[in-house]
Amino acid sequence: MTRRTLLSSAGTNSPALQQSAAMVERARASIQTARTYTNPTFEFRAGHQTARPIATPGVPGLLQQYAVEQPIEIPAERRARIRVARLDLKGNEHQLAGVRLSVVAEVKRAFYNVLRRKEQVGYAKDNLALVGDLQRRVRVEVQTGEKGKLELTRADAEVARARAAVNSAEVELTNARSVLKAVMGTPLEENFEPQGGFGSQVQLASLKELRQQVLASHPALAEANARTSQTHANVEHERALRLPQTRFYGEYERQPDLSLFRLGVNVPLPLWDKREGPIAEATAEVNRAEAAARQRKLQLMAALDRAYDEYQIRDQQVAKEMPASSAKPDPLKVQVPAALLQSISIGTPQLQDIVTEQKVAARVETDASRLARIGSPVDGRITEVRVFEGQTVVKGQVLAMLHSNALSDTQFAFIKAFSREKLAEQAAARARLLVQSDVIGTAELQKREAEVLQTSTEVAALRAQLRGLGMSDQSIYQLEKQRKLNSDYPIVASISGTVIERKVTVGQVVQPGGEAFLVADLSSLWLVADVPEEHSASLYLGKTVVATVPALPGIKVKGSLSFVSPVVDPQTRTVRARMNLVNAQGTFKPDMLASMTFESRPHKGLTLPATAVVREESKDHVFVEVGTNEFRLREVELDGEVANRRAVVNGVSAQEKIVLDGAFHLNNKRKQDQLRGVLSAQSHRGRSSSAPDHCCGISDPAGLRH
Structure with a gap:
């Protein structure tokens, strides 16, 4: 995995970034809350007025009162x-930028630390091989x-x-x-290998210029300034709250013998509570925020000075070691003989x-069209x-049984209404006969027909309610016939x-709309992937993909x-894609x-044959011509293989000459030359001094040089 891939994955899955993004969304919602006006209040009162036994009693009857109140x-x-x-939103946005900067820094630091530890393991293994060779020679002597x-x-x-050093380096x-893995915020493969190099010197x-850049653009300072401005605004808000909040009041009262209409204004008098305490608290918070901003500035400047001094010291150390290392033969160079x-x-x-x-992380999900959340309507x-x-x-199978008083109450009301309907129909039929016999008038018949219509409407409403509670038409018909709850x-x-x-157990009380069971048809699933925005241009319906x-x-x-x-998901900057999975x-x-693996859109780029690539320490290398019949092994960043050719991402240009075929044999020649040079240097140290070798602590025998 390259550094770019790790940074992209961390930006998508980091919990710290997701938490900061959620705080930004909460701050946006707070703005909407702050813009909302206060709702009016409506009051209604009613009662009965009775007359007292006095000389001029009031008129008895219904007393009604309506009132509306609106805060201004x-x-x-x-x-x-x-x-x-x-200002709270602005502060949270700066905080999100700071967290994103921190995540990028942590991922880079951890990435380069892995590369450094891998180099140390390689050095320790080389030293073990060298000491092992000397051990074999001593054993022969x-x-x-x-x-x-x-x-x-x-x-x-x-x-x-030396073996302990190798074990320590591997640990x-x-x-x-x-x-x-921890700073990535997402599970990685067990044996993942970071790919890349340390790059050139910065x-x-x-x-002075760095200090100006930090003061002008660092998100932590911008956040501290935004929090300070927010505390100032909060002081203004507390002072504004000292002004009395007016409430308009309207009332209408209707009595049996008269009616009243009133309009008024309620104005609280700030006699005792003048909000001196909240204003003082807000002012103290301003002082705290300003002090925190100054402290943050001092901390950033101290951290910058410390990092700058450390970099200068390291840079000087590298500069001092460069002449000594340049005097040694370059182990990556090889001189090619004519043969x-x-x-x-x-x-x-x-x-x-x-x-x-392109390979992106995915997950298996249930097919939403084959998923049912089953509950109870009662x-x-x-x-x-x-x-x-x-x-x-199977569809229609009983999953659970429940006892519902609401269902039995509705059934009871339906039976009562059904009985009243039948009784009303019989009364209307008798009234028609009586009207024909001129015993009663048509007004009585119309009254009884109205009762039939009313009871029929009630029965229809209760029947629809029973259907909504899950009863079938057949069950409702049985209820009409048997009258059994x-x-x-x-x-x-x-x-x-x-x-x-x-989600239910025996004895548990369930409510309508609650979820009791989750049933899914698992014969067909979804494979869902969140594809980074930069790779989404190659996605379309019907595109062939491979899932593992x-x-x-x-x-x-x-x-x-x-x-x-x-x-595009604005939080993760990804595009969701899915395929059906039988x-x-x-x-x-x-x-x-x-x-999920898919092919990207065709684009122009450099390629080289697979025979030109040399694998060293799980990295790709090529031999680049640096002189007459002289080549140097260089690390390159390559993409996938297509038609026995590898795409070049970084490391070699179109004008440079490289070894296209025979790189494997050339690399063997380089290793042989390197081994001969090491053995020659060891033999030379053994002949020139009888003292123990300062690197490995044993004498190099002069008689066994081959």
């Missing part, structure tokens, strides 16, 4: 309140009698020390990888259309649970599938995109981690 906001207080909310056993004991001790590398500006020159091919990278593969208590998680159910209600499956979640699941090694599923989101055998399970 003070414009100054409203403006101050909105300004406080806007001991066996031939040229050396005593004490020298072999020393050699064994040096090998043990440090493991710790560095763990730190990188030339810093002067300390080997005929077996290699030299040329330049080619510019051509490149189609690379409130009641669960009396029986018939299915549990993992069981397969049934308060037991079955919760049935609305689709066929597997119970993946159960780490938990199911060796299984690759080829499919096409069934959905591509038309919008799961007839139940191999895949919801919430499994997966990956």
Whole structure:
């Protein structure tokens, strides 16, 4: 994984960034809250007035009173309140920028620390190989009698020390990888390998210029200034609250013998509470925020000075060590003899259309069109649970039973209304006969027909209510015939599938709209991926993709995109895409981690043949021509392989000549030259001095140079 990939993943999955982004959204909502006006208040009162036994009693009857009250906001207080909310949003936005800057710095620091630890492991292994070679040579001398056993004991001790150094370096590398995983905020592969180098030396500006840049653009200072401005605005808001909030009041009262209408204004008098305490608290908060801003500025300047001095010291150390290292032969260079020159091919990278593969993190989800959240339309208590998680159910199957008083009450009301309807129909029929016999008038018949219409409407309303509570037309018909109440209600499956979640137990009370079971048809699932914005241009409906699941090694599923989101997620800067995943055998399970691979859009770029690439320490290298018949091994960043060619991301230009074929043999020649140089230097130190070697602590035998 390259540094760019790690930074992109951290920007998407970091919990610290997600928390800061949520605070920004909360601040935006606070602005909307601050802009909202206070709602009016409506009062209604009614009662009965009776006459007292006095000379002039009042008129008895109904007494009614209506009142409306509307608070009138003070414009100054409203403006101050909105300004406080806007400054809070500004502070949270600066905080988000600061957190993003901190996450990037932590990821870079952890990334380069892993690279440094890998280099240390390589150095420790090289030292172990060198000490092991010397140990073998000492053992031969001991066996031939040229050396005593004490020298072999020393050699064994040096090998043990070198092996301990390798183990220590590998432990440090493991710790560095763990730190990188932690700062990423998302699970990484177990054996992931960061790819990249340390880059060229950075030339810093002067300390004065750096201080000016930090003071002008650092998010932490901008946040501190925004918080200070917010506290000032809060003081203005508290002062604005000293002004009395006026309330307009209107009242209408109707008595049996007269009516009254009143209009008024309620104005609180600030006699005792003049908000001196809240204003003093807000002023103290201003002093605290200003002090915190100054403290933050001092901390940033101190950190900048410390980092600048440390960089200068390190830079001077590197500069002092460079002449000594340049005097040594470059282990990455190789001089090609004429015999080997005929077996290699030299040329330049080619510019051509490149189609690379992009791999993004994905997850398995249930198909929303095959998912049912099943509940009860009536409130009641669960009396029986018939299915549990993992069981397969069919549409219409009873999942649980509940006892509902609301259902029985509605059934009882329906039976009563149905009986009244039948009684009213019979009364209307008798009235028609009596009208024909001229016993009663038509007014009585119309009255009884109105009663039939009223009861029929009531029955229809209750029948619709029973349907809404889940009763079928057949069950309602049985209720009409048998007049028997049934308060037991079955919760049935609305689709066929597997119970993946159960949220009820026996004795639990459920409410309408609550979720009791989650049933899903797992024969078809979704594979959902959040594709980074920079790769989303190559996505379209029907595009071929390949899915893999780490938990199911060796299984690759080829499919096409069934959905591509038309919008970009503003928080994660990703575009959601998904493919349908056939799961007839139940191999895949919801919430499994997966990956989605797809081809990018063709673009022009440099490519080189796969035979030009040399793998060293899990990194890609090529041999670049630096002189006549002289080449140097250089690390390059390459993309995926297409038609036996690798796309060049970074490390070599179109004008540079490289070894196109035979790089493997050339690298063997470089290693042989490097080994000969090491052995020659060891033999030279052994001949020139009989003292122990200062690197490994054992004598280098002069008689075994080959």
